[in-house]
Amino acid sequence: MSKKLKIKQKTEAYVSTTNACKLCKPLGACIAFRGIEGTVPFLHGSQGCATYMRRYIISHFREPIDIASSSLSEKHAVYGGGPNLKKGILNVMDKYGAKVVGIATTCLTETIGDNVSGLLKEFKEEFGDKELPTLLNVSTPSYSGTHIEGFHATVRAVIDQLVESETVEPKTSSQSPGVGAGLFTSEQTEKDSSETRPYILNTSKVNLLPGLVSPADIRYLKEVLDDFNCPGTILPDISETLDAPAQMDYEKIPEGGTPIAAIQLMGHSDATIEFGQVLQRTGNSGGQLLAERCGVPLYALGMPIGLRECDRFFEALEEVSGCATPRKHQLERGRLVDAYVDSHKYLFGKRVVVYGEEDLCVGLTAFLAEIGMKIVLCASGGNSGQFQDAINAVTSDIVSEPPIVKEGFDFYEISEEIESLDPDMLIGTSKGYSLTKKQQIPLIRVGFPIHDRFGGQRMLHLGYRGTQNLLDRIVNAIIEKKQADSPVGYGYL
Numbered sequence: 097m098s099k100k101l102k103i104k105q106k107t108e109a110y111v112s113t114t115n116a117c118k119l120c121k122p123l124g125a126c127i128a129f130r131g132i133e134g135t136v137p138f139l140h141g142s143q144g145c146a147t148y149m150r151r152y153i154i155s156h157f158r159e160p161i162d163i164a165s166s167s168l169s170e171k172h173a174v175y176g177g178g179p180n181l182k183k184g185i186l187n188v189m190d191k192y193g194a195k196v197v198g199i200a201t202t203c204l205t206e207t208i209g210d211n212v213s214g215l216l217k218e219f220k221e222e223f224g225d226k227e228l229p230t231l232l233n234v235s236t237p238s239y240s241g242t243h244i245e246g247f248h249a250t251v252r253a254v255i256d257q258l259v260e261s262e263t264v265e266p267k268t269s270s271q272s273p274g275v276g277a278g279l280f281t282s283e284q285t286e287k288d289s290s291e292t293r294p295y296i297l298n299t300s301k302v303n304l305l306p307g308l309v310s311p312a313d314i315r316y317l318k319e320v321l322d323d324f325n326c327p328g329t330i331l332p333d334i335s336e337t338l339d340a341p342a343q344m345d346y347e348k349i350p351e352g353g354t355p356i357a358a359i360q361l362m363g364h365s366d367a368t369i370e371f372g373q374v375l376q377r378t379g380n381s382g383g384q385l386l387a388e389r390c391g392v393p394l395y396a397l398g399m400p401i402g403l404r405e406c407d408r409f410f411e412a413l414e415e416v417s418g419c420a421t422p423r424k425h426q427l428e429r430g431r432l433v434d435a436y437v438d439s440h441k442y443l444f445g446k447r448v449v450v451y452g453e454e455d456l457c458v459g460l461t462a463f464l465a466e467i468g469m470k471i472v473l474c475a476s477g478g479n480s481g482q483f484q485d486a487i488n489a490v491t492s493d494i495v496s497e498p499p500i501v502k503e504g505f506d507f508y509e510i511s512e513e514i515e516s517l518d519p520d521m522l523i524g525t526s527k528g529y530s531l532t533k534k535q536q537i538p539l540i541r542v543g544f545p546i547h548d549r550f551g552g553q554r555m556l557h558l559g560y561r562g563t564q565n566l567l568d569r570i571v572n573a574i575i576e577k578k579q580a581d582s583p584v585g586y587g588y589l
């Protein structure tokens with residue numbers, strides 16, 4: 097039987113998934129909740145789900161993470177998980193003193209049909225005499241989505257549940273930009289402590305919704321906002337909560353994260369900048385909700401990787417802040433252009449496969465097309481129906497031969513596909529390692545999860561600086577491979 101025939105049979109009759117090119121939907125929710133100040137992520141489901149997610153998050157971020165669960169068993173699958181959900185929240189209040197509990201559903205609770213919003217309402221009525229944390233919830237059935245969909249659904253749900261349209265009033269000219277992201281000045285806090293209109297304290301000019309990027313990326317974005325003198329609220333902010341300094345004692349809830357008060361004021365910012373070409377096409381993003389509900393203008397951008405997408409980000413910042421791009425960033429841009437020229441001889445025509453979550457793939461593809469690599473396959477476990485369009489949007493005027501784009505793919509299918517594509521390298525998460533080992537080609541690790549290398553949480557991907565890092569890694573991987581394959585070894589390459 098020919099190899100071609102085998103693939104055909106699999107495509108027609110194969111109904112399972114072999115090593116999915118995606119992760120579980122509530123896992124993305126847990127990461128997003130972890131980026132909100134004082135929050136304990138809580139899974140309404142079994143302990144096994146929580147254990148699986150903790151394992152993945154810890155292996156990438158190398159940080160302890162507690163994910164509470166309602167610890168459901170077979171009995172609850174029949175009679176409903178409401179009592180355990182309530183008991184679990186009380187336990188989290190007792191053991192953690194959490195300011196916020198972020199509740200995500202799982203496959204089990206979605207299947208049995210637990211009405212979490214209704215249960216939380218009951219909980220507030222039953223325990224209204226206690227000091228209750230802010231309870232946020234999101235629906236994340238994993239059989240209908242990926243970790244990145246869970247992440248974005250959480251960002252939108254948090255905005256939906258915390259930002260109210262009736263509290264929105266336009267800023268007056270006397271309300272100047274304040275001292276930092278979502279911060280209150282002491283003068284304002286004192287003056288307004290007896291009032292019930294916290295929105296007038298807003299100091300953020302811009303809401304920044306970056307998607308699932310690394311803590312290093314978030315730190316970089318904060319630096320950029322500072323350089324533009326543009327106070328912003330970044331949601332979520334995992335820069336400290338998932339990459340914290342060493343502590344003498346274990347902190348059950350790490351410092352950092354986007355303050356709830358800052359989120360409540362997001363409807364008063366001058367603009368929202370949101371990354372994600374695919375996300376925008378789904379019409380279901382947090383930035384779109386802020387625009388619809390509060391009239392906050394939305395800059396819907398791709399991931400700022402590569403010159404063009406980064407230029408769009410910096411242009412948006414110029415418009416929002418009223419400042420020109422600071423010299424520091426102009427220099428970084430200039431150095432990146434220089435590196436594009438210098439690296440061209442190594443990269444031009446090299447065949448590359450990109451896989452992972454859709455928006456990161458689109459961002460990487462935009463960059464790889466600019467540097468002259470031949471993108472032969474873009475594959476994702478996501479199934480938004482928008483991936484092809486988004487890839488076309490960033491490649492159509494640059495590449496002569498568009499890449500093959502595959503949605504809803506698993507690693508079995510990627511492996512079958514690359515047999516005939518003969519790539520020089522793969523770019524994606526650690527999950528592609530076995531493919532590159534078999535093919536004897538380099539793997540450039542990006543995205544989530546990276547659990548077979550150290551420092552995934554410190555990898556910078558965004559901006560001119562992050563693009564430069566990626567470019568250096570790609571070029572060096574090609575040089576290293578060339579050296580390894582050469583009988584002579586080192587030489588002037």
Ligand code: SF4
Pocket residue numbers: 120121122141144145146148201202203204238239
């Ligand atoms: S895929 Fe479903 S069952 Fe599996 S860990 Fe995620 S929520 Fe739990």
